[in-house]
Amino acid sequence: MSEASPAGEGAPSKKALKKQQKEAEKAAKKAERQAQQAADAEASEGEDYAKDRYGVSRMVQSHEKPDRKLVKVSTLNSDVADQTVWVRARLHTSRGKGKQCFVVLRQQQFTVQGILNVNETISKAMIKFTSGVAKESIVDVEGVVAVVPQKIESCTQQDVELRLQRFYVISQSVPRLPLQIEDASRPKGEEEEGSQAPTVNQDTRLDNRILDLRTQTNQAIFRVEAAVCQLFREALRKRDFVEIHTPKIISAASEGGANVFTVSYFKTNAYLAQSPQLYKQMAIAADFNRVFTVGAVFRAEDSNTHRHLCEFVGLDLEMAFDYHYHEVTDVIGGMFNDIFRGLRDRFPTEIAMVNKQFPAEPFKFLDPPLRLEFPEGVKMLKDAGVEMGDEDDLSTPNEKLLGRLVKAKYDTDFYILDKYPLAVRPFYTMPDPNNPKYSNSYDMFMRGEEILSGAQRIHDPEFLSERAKHHGIDLETIKSYIDSFRFGAPPHGGGGIGMERVVMLYLGLDNIRKTSMFPRDPKRLTP
């Protein structure tokens, strides 16, 4: 589909086209000039015999398709000792020291040491140039892989270093960075020790997200996040779910108008969907049987907490069941265990990398998952000294306390709290047939924080109308929702999961802004 064009673009004249060509040449010339300057310094002491071995390359504009193969930093180890390789990487650090220059080259999570020594092919001018390249620039280097006698602790590739022979800058960074990658990577413990080591606060990180995301920790966090989505979909496809896509722009603030963002839609107003629930249920009424959807959901809540976002990724599912909504909780519980197992078994490197900066206990879970009933939860809280009514909802502190009590008693960081009081759930929640005070609804928790809310939904339009009236809802405003069930609908249930919360809590992080690549909250709309 066509990429949106920027406004103000007109068709440039032929003259302008020539000008454009000149602009490209200008950039290339600038690069040449810089290489020249380095060479000039040398020139006073005589011709630089290394001058073809370094410099700033012209901009990669797809001039040619050279045969040269670039290898990955992650593949550099003793298996390829003595081979000459080309690597494109970021200049993580560069330190000139007399006739030597040490560099660390970084490629995503991986780092390798490089070294240059003045000799018959490497000139002093080349060392000087290399030492002066700004950190975070992208460079192409040629070097020989050499096994080192002692492990290089500061790099991921600990057994080898690169003896560099050529060094070209592909894309230059400005020399003054708004944050240092080392500072943004400093382990949490060290930050707190009150040492002189500088730290980077959350806002500075987010203001300069492009740099912040380059830390090994962030490279790992967002790979874990991708894994959560992948495992969610794998687990559900395995269970015969079909992926669907639901509209984000909706005509009516169906959930009553609170906490909804308004959109100007041609000559009328529309709203941003707070959840895909209505559409998931329509897909069930339309015979898709089991559906899931991964997509943006929006909450116009003025909540500035560690766990609220105004836009987040919803992992939503809905399914028809045969006789009892525990068929749904079993599926969701099994799915979560598939995710937890998949993360543990397939992404241990990424998890360890995050733990290095943000230490956390390994995530524990039971198979099958623990399902507690609400009254049992209340009893545990009361036994621990909490005063609350039997049908009160759980406050956030009580949720956290219950999480600790459950962990102590059952040794699990994940559990299902089933049978919430009817009074604290939405009108479409199916009441418990055996006890009218309770409902066929559940929340699920990770490390004591809620990550899923769900229920059996009422699929009978008459009963649904009764329940809506009971809640004082004007039936006219939810007519199309109720009408969705007038053409036969199977009993069904489901739930909605906050993706960023799952990643945050699985990894034991303290702020949801760490697991949203470009977070949106009441105070942040950029970058």
Next chain:
Amino acid sequence: MSEASPAGEGAPSKKALKKQQKEAEKAAKKAERQAQQAADAEASEGEDYAKDRYGVSRMVQSHEKPDRKLVKVSTLNSDVADQTVWVRARLHTSRGKGKQCFVVLRQQQFTVQGILNVNETISKAMIKFTSGVAKESIVDVEGVVAVVPQKIESCTQQDVELRLQRFYVISQSVPRLPLQIEDASRPKGEEEEGSQAPTVNQDTRLDNRILDLRTQTNQAIFRVEAAVCQLFREALRKRDFVEIHTPKIISAASEGGANVFTVSYFKTNAYLAQSPQLYKQMAIAADFNRVFTVGAVFRAEDSNTHRHLCEFVGLDLEMAFDYHYHEVTDVIGGMFNDIFRGLRDRFPTEIAMVNKQFPAEPFKFLDPPLRLEFPEGVKMLKDAGVEMGDEDDLSTPNEKLLGRLVKAKYDTDFYILDKYPLAVRPFYTMPDPNNPKYSNSYDMFMRGEEILSGAQRIHDPEFLSERAKHHGIDLETIKSYIDSFRFGAPPHGGGGIGMERVVMLYLGLDNIRKTSMFPRDPKRLTP
């Protein structure tokens, strides 16, 4: 994450809770009454000996967890002949005929015939009841699988029928449907023959989308759509891409403000993203190397055509490359071939099902895909009598014509048109280093319609600024975009794909509203 609560919900009183219990009982009683009425009719002729074998069941409210296993319609064949099975399905049709009743039971794409005959266990009253149940109701039936002497052409399960013994209504449909499933399923040819056979127009379908989606064709279309997403992700993960999520709410109408929806965001205004491009590029600048994202994109274009939507699902990707942007076109081309092959080999049933209603030629593609350069395309058009300038963009009719010419010459429904004139592309497009009139950009086409637009992007901030100025863009408005490249950025390129278009064109459908579950266009915001 908590499901949004409807407004107006208060905690009901204990009295109210009792009332709620009564409401549930009322629904159950109503069902009983209906069963009773049928029995009563019989009663005048004596006790109904079949009265326990049919009726309207009470609402499934998760009272119990019976052992009874429901089997899938798709599994009913001669392998299970003579077995007694329970099935839950929709009543597709029901036709009483004296002492017999024929029904067709439907489960998603699958149908099976059921038959009831009056005998020592099945009463006349039971036949009457069964014949009177509204179509589209959901029923639980018990029956014996019986091999039939002649294939049942009207059902997907052609070798067997069910000799029904029990028949219970689980969820009733209203008797008057706003559209008939048969009418909505009628093959396109028959529709056009001007016969009396009623048809369902697109708007009626969409107004009653829940019913419309129940057709076998729609069940298949949206399974193909799910497959496209799955194959897209599989193809890219295989090529080391990482999935990311980009914000839909953005602070500035970065593309200039045209065709952008405005959102009220707390005390300020924000906009809905027209594409994730800026964020994909930031992810590349942040070292993710290869990224993709699947998500909603928004275009406030007042275009009422067969191929425009105001909200669609973007399949977007972006990757760093080494030397030449053809590394990118190779990856994208290979990915499309993986999708086409995957659909053909893994989803032949679904494709055939759609073709039954909407006939189309099988989708043809070459491996590797055909890559034409823009001037070659222009030459083909000129040779065919089209008058156009060498650097004019392609009009929609010319795109379609070129698609037919390419099909005739190369026998492919997919091709890449490379090297667009620089003048018709956005400012961030990398100019061709060898010919300033052209650019390192490309569109890709399926059956003559554009489904992807992409390019090598300019990764040098100075050159990007020059190009923006050249296009008359105020640099202040795109400062943060340009600044994204100041800390070193690899050469990169990518593209954006319209998911609904891919599905529409692969299947040879005529309207994008057929491949969007709940489409949004300038005139449609519901359901």
